[in-house]
Amino acid sequence: MDYEYCLDCTNDSTHYILYMIEIFLNAPIELRVIIVGTPIVFILLAYLGISGTNEAIDFQNRLWRDEQWRKKNK
DSSP: OOHHHHHHOSSOTHHHHHHHHHHHHHSOHHHHHHHHHHHHHHHHHHHHHHHHHHHHHHHHHHHHHHHHHHHHTO
8 A cells, every 4th residue: 555645545544554553464563562551551551650649648548547536535
């Protein structure tokens, strides 16, 4: 498939998408791993960061409530 032909298809972007898929499939394996792995790793790190922050906040809240309870029941 010719690249100039894909650019001439302004009404139908299917050829352009197929051309980009062909470029991706012909790329070296290292580049494909980076392209596919980066979004997966970013989403995983974001999830773990948010859940870890929530757990740290909950832990500090439990410590504060426990301290207040001990002060109240002395």
